[in-house]
Amino acid sequence: xxxxxxxxxxxxxxxxxxxxxxxxxxxxxxxxxxxxxxxxxxxxxxxxxxxxxxxxxxxxxxxxxxxxxxxxxxxxxxxxxxxxxxxxxxxxxxxxxxxxxxxxxxxxxxxxxxxxxxxxxxxxxxxxxxxxxxxxxxxxxxxxxxxxxxxxxxxxxxxxxxxxxxxxxxxxxxxxxxxxxxxxxxxxxxxxxxxxxx
Amino acid sequence: xxxxxxxxxxxxxxxxxxxxxxxxxxxxxxxxxxxxxxxxxxxxxxxxxxxxxxxxxxxxxxxxxxxxxxxxxxxxxxxxxxxxxxxxxxxxxxxxxxxxxxxxxxxxxxxxxxxxxxxxxxxxxxxxxxxxxxxxxxxxxxxxxxxxxxxxxxxxxxxxxxxxxxxxxxxxxxxxxxxxxxxxxxxxxxxxxxxxxx
DNA sequence: AAATACCTAACAACTGTTAGTTAGGCTGAG
DNA sequence: CTCAGCCTAACTAACAGTTGTTAGGTATTT
Numbered sequence: 098x099x100x101x102x103x104x105x106x107x108x109x110x111x112x113x114x115x116x117x118x119x120x121x122x123x124x125x126x127x128x129x130x131x132x133x134x135x136x137x138x139x140x141x142x143x144x145x146x147x148x149x150x151x152x153x154x155x156x157x158x159x160x161x162x163x164x165x166x167x168x169x170x171x172x173x174x175x176x177x178x179x180x181x182x183x184x185x186x187x188x189x190x191x192x193x194x195x196x197x198x199x200x201x202x203x204x205x206x207x208x209x210x211x212x213x214x215x216x217x218x219x220x221x222x223x224x225x226x227x228x229x230x231x232x233x234x235x236x237x238x239x240x241x242x243x244x245x246x247x248x249x250x251x252x253x254x255x256x257x258x259x260x261x262x263x264x265x266x267x268x269x270x271x272x273x274x275x276x277x278x279x280x281x282x283x284x285x286x287x288x289x290x291x292x293x294x295x
Numbered sequence: 296x297x298x299x300x301x302x303x304x305x306x307x308x309x310x311x312x313x314x315x316x317x318x319x320x321x322x323x324x325x326x327x328x329x330x331x332x333x334x335x336x337x338x339x340x341x342x343x344x345x346x347x348x349x350x351x352x353x354x355x356x357x358x359x360x361x362x363x364x365x366x367x368x369x370x371x372x373x374x375x376x377x378x379x380x381x382x383x384x385x386x387x388x389x390x391x392x393x394x395x396x397x398x399x400x401x402x403x404x405x406x407x408x409x410x411x412x413x414x415x416x417x418x419x420x421x422x423x424x425x426x427x428x429x430x431x432x433x434x435x436x437x438x439x440x441x442x443x444x445x446x447x448x449x450x451x452x453x454x455x456x457x458x459x460x461x462x463x464x465x466x467x468x469x470x471x472x473x474x475x476x477x478x479x480x481x482x483x484x485x486x487x488x489x490x491x492x493x
Numbered sequence: 494a495a496a497t498a499c500c501t502a503a504c505a506a507c508t509g510t511t512a513g514t515t516a517g518g519c520t521g522a523g
Numbered sequence: 524c525t526c527a528g529c530c531t532a533a534c535t536a537a538c539a540g541t542t543g544t545t546a547g548g549t550a551t552t553t
Contacts, residue, residue, distance in 0.1 A: 126541075127543065127544085137500060140499050142543095203401065206460060207402065209460075215463045223464065230466060236490055237491055247453070252450065258404055261404070262404060265413045265415075270441070287488055290486045290487045292435045293437060303532075324507075324509080334532095335534060345509075
């Protein structure tokens with residue numbers, strides 16, 4: 098009867114990612130997920146032990162995909178400054194096109210327990226975090242790489258997080274939501290600070 | 296019988312702010328709130344029409360307080376650069392000492408509907424947003440104030456948002472959570488960019 | 494025959510909310 | 524001053540709906 102779907106488990110995860118990202122863990126019921134998958138609620142329990150397990154599988158899936166895509170930019174042979182520029186652009190692009198990932202990330206920052214945050218930090222982000230840390234240290238050997246990397250992430254991700262809010266603040270233009278525009282702004286700021294003393 | 300509390304309504308709001316910030320709207324039941332207030336669930340409905348109304352009253356209360364505190368720094372008669380420095384420090388301090396406010400803000404960015412976001416932007420943040428915009432325009436007349444102000448907020452608030460996560464990332468030190476340390480890092484970055492070419 | 498992937502039906506717990514009641518304090522009339 | 528009437532702020536009890544989850548049954552495939 099089911100022609101398209103050959104892997105229900107994967108479908109469940111994909112839909113769960115979408116729904117959990119949209120509305121948060123508590124606001125999505127197993128019935129909501131089942132309905133969208135086209136399955137009865139009880140059938141979810143054939144594939145996953147419980148709701149928590151399904152949620153965990155979803156964030157693992159969503160997060161591990163991203164990390165690998167980013168890695169590519171950081172492994173190129175380029176001068177540090179250019180590499181940073183490409184990283185900023187890639188990260189902005191990624192954050193822009195995969196909203197569920199961003200929202201899940203935000204939600205984890207808010208509600209993720211210690212164990213989950215530790216897992217995410219060590220298994221998913223550490224490698225990328227360290228690589229960018231090395232990068233900024235090349236640009237300024239005296240800087241605090243930990244703080245600097247967080248700042249880079251701040252600039253990119255917060256611009257994304259606040260997108261639905263920005264349009265109500267003064268001076269908003271359509272360009273402010275475009276990937277290249279944001280990436281360029283961030284990169285310039287990272288290089289020169291606010292005063293554009295070229 | 297109730298000796299301490301003379302204003303139950305205010306107590307309800309205070310506790311709601313705390314609980315909603317901690318766990319999010321859907322994760323806090325009216326029974327949870329009532330219990331902590333020391334009241335039966337039904338009694339909440341004497342003071343507030345329903346859960347939504349109570350939530351709205353809570354965020355309004357939490358947010359409007361903050362805006363006024365910040366305004367003071369921006370109204371001083373100081374050179375632009377120093378004023379920006381003081382703003383960054385004040386914002387960092389505020390974000391650091393009022394965790395519920397930060398968390399509510401984050402939650403609103405995720406789940407706030409258009410109407411609420413518009414209200415927050417216009418009635419609560421616009422004045423401050425514009426004042427900081429004027430400030431950066433003084434520092435660099437050619438810049439895009441909208442983008443620049445968002446970037447300033449990014450740097451401060453994201454450092455706060457990710458506090459529970461940072462400790463699992465490499466290079467973390469205790470200082471990274473101290474108000475002055477963060478504020479100084481952010482201000483330096485805003486002035487010079489990453490390369491500290493003094 | 495066994496395993497897979499789904500189903501129906503139901504469970505206990507919890508949810509926001511309401512109807513109706515009660516106890517204490519204040520006010521104005523007798 | 525007293526007492527009826529009203530307001531305030533709480534209460535008890537219950538409602539209907541939703542929640543995560545489970546036990547047990549049923550086709551289809553291997």
